[in-house]
Amino acid sequence: MxxxxxxxxxxGKLENDRGLMKALASKLQGTHLYCTGSTHFHLKEYFDLEVVGSELILNDYRDTVYAGEVLSETDLVISIGGDGTASDIVAGxxxxxxxxxxAGLALGTANCGPFIVLRSVSDIFEFDFLNIEPIWVTGLDVFEEKYVGSAFNDIVISETLISTVGLETCTIDASDFFYKNKRTPREPKSIASAESRLEINGEEVSPQFQPAQIIISPFSEDMKSLYAYRAINGLFCWLPYSLCNxxxxxxxxxxxxxxxxxxxISAEIKQFILASADTVRxxxxxxxCVIDGNPRVDLSASKGIEVKTNGRAGLGVKRRDEE
Known part of the structure; x- marks a missing residue:
């Protein structure tokens, strides 16, 4: 294995939850693990690690994407971070x-995605790392001129995102985070411009109002069932009865x-249920374009992106509560 x-x-919450990482080190004691240079630099005192691939460290998301590329030949990759960390690994x-x-260890801000299976010390010690059951995970593939990444929680079109500064969760500037790897608190504003265009399968569906955020999310069958009989959810109450995901x-x-x-709070909203064959541009x-909490495309400097649902966007592992 x-x-x-x-x-x-x-x-996001690395310092606050370092105990989880120490528990993982105890569970995997004596296990030979593979990693790239960035992980080795930070965790060599805890684990028996063999470095594979380049030892170059960039100190941003590219280290995680590269790790996904290099470690794709292993039988299991343990992601120590949040939802965005797991998404970047899959992108690689x-x-x-x-x-x-x-399999994700919850050290991020939200930790609500399908890859996060280790949330507590007991989860770590009860998890059988040597006998896993892989499962396909539905996601949203993002393309610019080529594949950018996949979202398993949501894609948010916004000037801001939610992150952790110190131990406080706050709204931060997406541009500073993307270009400078800096978390700068700021309030969101309208994202519309004279050139803004939202399409589904080539047909423009832009609303009459000025959008401040656009959110696209994949839905597993379990998630869809949560909307059943709840008309307050608008169109989404039809999700459990449709083939859309x-x-x-x-x-x-x-x-x-x-x-x-x-x-x-009050807002004008427009909702869409998307079929598997639909393409959003x-x-x-x-x-x-913020993918699972990580800004990945500056739309003000881009010709645009396309988003497509993929029922096999990534491989996760079955949790104990899914057995």
Whole structure:
């Protein structure tokens, strides 16, 4: 059993949850693990690690994507980070055309994605790392001129994203995070421009109002069932009864942002349920394409992106509660 290890030093709650990482080191004691130079630099005191691939360290998301490429030949990759860390690992695997199962240790901001299977010390010690059951994971593939990455929680078209600064969760500037790897708190604004265009299968579906955020999410069958009989969800209450496995919402005010307790919120929204064959195209927005919490495409400097649902976007592992 060849196990790869990928560590993201920029994950949201790393210092707060370092105990989980120490528990993992105890569980894997004596196990020979593979990693790239970045993970070895940060974790060599905890694990028996063999470095594979280049030892170059860039100190940003490219280290994680590269680790996915190199470790795609292993039997299991353990992602120590958040949802975005796991997504970047899968992106690296997809770029090289070879997938390995990914099991995530929750050290990020949200930790709500399908790859996160280790959330507590007990999860770590009860998990059988040598006998895993891989499962296909539905995601949203993003293409610019070529494949960019896959989202397994959501794609957010926004100027901002939610991240952790110190131990505080806050709204930060996507541009500073993307270009400078810097978390700068800021409030979101409208993302529309005169050139903004939103299409589904070549047909423009832009709303009459000025959008502040666009969110596209994949849905597993379990997730779809949560919307059954709840008409308050609008069109999404039809998801459990359809073959569609993704949806999109366009909002006149930011949805993914921090709010004050008791704050009253109102917004104009437009909802779409997307079939597997549908292609969403976005261009001309003053915003970033944020994939599972990570800005990946600056749409103000891009000709546009396309988003497609993929029922086999990545490989995860079955959790104990899914057995």
């Amino acid at each position: 060849r196990i790869g290890l990928v560590f993201n030093p920029n994950s 695997m997809r770029m090289i055309g070879r997938l390995a199962p990914v 993704s949806a999109m919402i366009v909002s006149s005010r930011p949805i993914i942002t921090m709010l004050e307790p008791g704050e009253t 976005l261009s001309g927005f003053n915003a970033f």
